[in-house]
Structure formats: structure tokens, C-alpha cells
Amino acid sequence: MVLLELFSGIGGFSKGLEAAGYTFDKVYFSEIDKHAIANFKYNYPYAEHIGTVTEIESVDISQPNVITFGSPCQNFSIAGDGTGLQGKESSLIRYAIEAVRRFKPDVFIWENVKGVLFSKHCNDFWNIIQAFANIGGYRLEWQLFNTAWFLPQNRERIYLVGRLAEKCTGDVFSFPAPGGMHGSFGKDATPSRACGTITKNYGKQPNMGNYVLCIKPGDVYNGKLTPDQIKGLRMLTEVECERLQGFPDDFTKYGNYGDETKVISRINRYSLLGNAVSVPVVKAVATRIKNNTAIV
Known part of the structure; x- marks a missing residue:
């Protein structure tokens, strides 16, 4: 098989x-x-760098079976400017849509921040869904995930999966994890906007504790640190x-x-x-995807 990572x-998708x-x-x-x-080349020396995504219409590569893309999130992020698809960075997803249209992979996966599901970006999210649907032939499914289901950090991200409809043998989502918000769009699915339904406490799991960006043994960050406590904090190490x-230890050490x-x-x-x-x-x-798709 052939993989194209945009x-x-x-190379988190490759991993x-x-x-x-x-x-x-x-x-x-x-x-x-x-x-x-440089880091991708170090860890995957057999991989071929094809340059910027803006040249995807003309790049000469083999037909990819799988295309992945975590397109820039700045304009959808809480910390961003809120411009959504009108923003310079987040609008680059149009090149990923073009790649799917051009290559018609068996599977594609999009990852982005949960901000795409906020009410102010609801129309943008639905426009993205519509753009993929207009390519034709794909069953689309999406769900909001939290890395906290697997690792000790709170990191909510939406994953959208597109699969050639005739190759689907079962559903990818809803994922059997706590509280995942999901939706679908396909031949037998009724589309729903899946926007504006994230609650304040969404994604918090019981008995998981508090996660911190800076840690000190025996201390728990509660947002109200004293100056003495702040002095005792340290940065997380790269590992x-x-x-x-x-990722494996020292995965990002060399390039x-x-x-x-x-x-x-x-x-x-x-x-x-x-x-x-x-x-x-x-x-x-x-x-x-592997367990519910005929060709992968």
C-alpha cells in the first residue's frame, strides 16, 4: 500500500x-x-518528501491508498483568531480536499482541534463535510476524541474518516470509549451538524486526576499556585x-x-x-478502520 501524509x-499518523x-x-x-x-527523514528514511501541500495538484506520485492530514488549526483554536476557514492557515484544508478528489484513496483521515465543532464554526465544519461528500463515493464518519482516554493529558481532537462506500464492512464510529461525540454521512446515514453540543465538562473522566504542563513530585496544580510553589515547578522534559x-523515547531527538x-x-x-x-x-x-474496511 501507499501512504500520503499531508x-x-x-509522522504521527505514520507511527x-x-x-x-x-x-x-x-x-x-x-x-x-x-x-x-528533518525528523521525519531521520525516523522514516525510506519516505519521500514531496514539498508544500499547495503543489498537490501537480505532484507526480503513486496512487495513495491512504491519505492523512492534520491541517493547520490556528483559526479554529480557542487560542486563535476565530476566523475559521477564512483564516490563512486553516483554509489550507482545501488542498487536502483537492488531494482526495484527485487521488480517490481508499481511506482518508482528518484530525483537527475541537474548535471546529463550536457553534461559530459550525457552518465551516459543515462546508468541509459537504466538500468531501461532493467528491462522491465516500462514507464519512467523525468523532471527538480525548488523548486522556489513552494517556495522561487532556487533548480533545476531532477525527473524520472517509472510506470508499463499497469497501465498508462496518462502522468506524462511535468508538467504544467514554462519551465520544460522533456523527456520520453516507448512503444510509442521516447527516447531522454535530455542532454546539459540547458541554463545559465534556471529556472529563472520573478518577483521572489533574494533568499539568509543569510538574513537581507530590504537587497537584489547581490553578492557584503560591509563589513558593511556582519556584518548585519544572518544565516537562522532551522525553x-x-x-x-x-511516541518512543528520543523520537524527536535527531533530524x-x-x-x-x-x-x-x-x-x-x-x-x-x-x-x-x-x-x-x-x-x-x-x-x-482496518477491522471494518475490505481493502485495508
Whole structure:
């Protein structure tokens, strides 16, 4: 099989698919961050970098069976400017839609922040669904996941899966995990907007404790730290961040820059991991796809 990772980052989709038992004869990836490209090349030396996603209409590659894309989330994020699909970064999903239209893969997977489900972005989300539906031939399903179901960090992300309808042998979602919001659109499905229904406490699991960005043994962050407590905090290490995202230790330590292997700086490793998908979530989604699709 052939994999195309768009907006690939460090290859979290590749890692998750691999963990789910997928094997690929060829991997293509599109990314513009030089450190992400270098790290991807280091960990997947057989993969081929195809440049920027904006050139997807003309790139010469083999027919991909699977296309993945965690398109930029800035304009959908709570911390962003709220411009949604009108924003410079988040509008880049149009190139992923074009890739699906051009290559007609057996499966595609989109990951993004839960902000796409907020009421103010509801029309944008439905426009994305409609764009994929207009390609024709795909059954679309989506669900909101939380990395906290697998690892000790609260990280809510939407996963949308498209599969060629004639290859579907069962549903991917709803996922058998606590409280997952989901929807579907296909031949036998009634579309629903799945927007504006996230509650304040959505995704919180009982007895999971409080997760922190900075940790100190024996201390729990409750949002009201004293100056003395703040002095005792430390940053998470790079390896701790890798583990919180489900990557192997030191996965982001090295990069291939041209013909030279270099150590990636600490600050860049934090950035790479912060932009990555959570590997166990991808594995879980990919496993469900594998078990319910004829060709994968």
C-alpha cells in the first residue's frame, strides 16, 4: 500500500498506522517546517518528501491508498483568531480536499482541534463535510476524541474518516470509549451538524486526576499556585512530552538535514510534539478502520 501524509509534522499518523498493523511499500509526506522534515527523514528514511501541500495538484506520485492530514488549526483554536476557514492557515484544508478528489484513496483521515465543532464554526465544519461528500463515493464518519482516554493529558481532537462506500464492512464510529461525540454521512446515514453540543465538562473522566504542563513530585496544580510553589515547578522534559503523545523515547531527538544528522534543539522538540497527533488515538482509529474496511 501507499501512504500520503499531508501537513505531516513528525509522522504521527505514520507511527499510529504502523502501530495498528499497517505496512506501506511507499510513504510520501508534505511538510514545510524544516525541523519536522528533518525528523521525519531521520525516523522514516525510506519516505519521500514531496514539498508544500499547495503543489498537490501537480505532484507526480503513486496512487495513495491512504491519505492523512492534520491541517493547520490556528483559526479554529480557542487560542486563535476565530476566523475559521477564512483564516490563512486553516483554509489550507482545501488542498487536502483537492488531494482526495484527485487521488480517490481508499481511506482518508482528518484530525483537527475541537474548535471546529463550536457553534461559530459550525457552518465551516459543515462546508468541509459537504466538500468531501461532493467528491462522491465516500462514507464519512467523525468523532471527538480525548488523548486522556489513552494517556495522561487532556487533548480533545476531532477525527473524520472517509472510506470508499463499497469497501465498508462496518462502522468506524462511535468508538467504544467514554462519551465520544460522533456523527456520520453516507448512503444510509442521516447527516447531522454535530455542532454546539459540547458541554463545559465534556471529556472529563472520573478518577483521572489533574494533568499539568509543569510538574513537581507530590504537587497537584489547581490553578492557584503560591509563589513558593511556582519556584518548585519544572518544565516537562522532551522525553516526558514524547511519552505524553505516545511516541518512543528520543523520537524527536535527531533530524536529517541534507546529508548531516543533527540533534534537534529542546525548544524545537517541544514545538514538534505540540503540533503532533497523539499516536495511541491514531492507532485506535486506524484499528477500527482496518477491522471494518475490505481493502485495508
